[in-house]
Amino acid sequence: MTGRTVLGITALCIAATLASAASLVDAYDFDNPALEARYRTLIAELRCPKCLNVNIAGSDAPIASDLRRAVRRMLEEGRSDQEILAHLQDRYGDFILYNPPLSPATVLLWATPAILVLVGLLVLRRLGSRRDAVELTEDERARLDALGAEDP
Amino acid sequence: MTRARALLIVPLAVFVGIVVLLYSGFGLGRADLHPSALIDKPFPDFELPTLAGEPPRRSRDDLVGEVRLVNVWATWCPTCAAEHDELARITGETGIGIVGVNYKDDPNAARAWLAERGDPYLFHIIDARGDLGVDLGVYGAPETFIVDAAGVIRFKQVGAVTADTWRDSMAPVVASLQAAAP
Structure with missing residues (x-):
């Protein structure tokens, strides 16, 4: 397919979408x-x-x-x-x-995103603290230095 | 390490939980989607032509005064045909008056439909465009309302009135309203 055909088909699709969207509304x-x-x-x-x-x-x-x-x-x-x-x-x-509106029936709907963000923050904090605790041995440090030295 | 391994199960457990939750949703009925709409609110004002043509128009005043059923129906609605005999039985046995709202229908087809199946209703009003339907919160047919003597809506049945729904949920409401009425 040439670029022109693709362009033509795309334009047709967009036109069809617009036409159907417009026809729905009185x-x-x-x-x-x-x-x-x-x-x-x-x-x-x-x-x-x-x-x-x-x-x-x-x-x-x-x-x-x-x-x-x-x-x-x-x-x-x-x-x-x-x-x-x-x-x-x-x-x-x-x-x-x-x-x-916020009501007993919809409170979960409104609160869930906040709860998910909170859970995410907690997980991030735990992962972060664990990473800090990692201590490199002499060998590992030497290898790391060697790898770093190869970088331009 | 074993703790870390145990944690690996958490995403799977969450996934299974969501699947169970969503799958059980398939079994839930849709009738309770609009639970409290217009319950304990006055039946909306209307002034609409009648199917019989005599009198030419009926208004809300013709509805109030007694406990009534208001049944929204149409000839294009198969469930309405299914509940028709049940409505006839209810009004025959209890004497409760049923007002028909002929909803977005062809009046001639509606008259023929009633001539064929019998007409147990007090009268029918014609809601050709569905404006009264919107005022009533109707989103399909059939829907049946119990309206008390003061013209307040006390119950709404979405979908067919069957012998079971009448006995279990509607007849008790009607009985208590009739007992309360002077």
């Missing part, structure tokens, strides 16, 4: 660009209740389309982002939020 016309920006942020933050791990911006499930319409309606009614999220959370539970 063409809602907002008069107000600020409102449209908030709409895009909200539909990216809301999870489709039917499809486990897709936001409602990226899902073509009918329920996701209904939810986008509901978000748009509430935006045009002048509701705040907080009110819109709360409205949908009341109906679909924490499940619908990709940014879930």
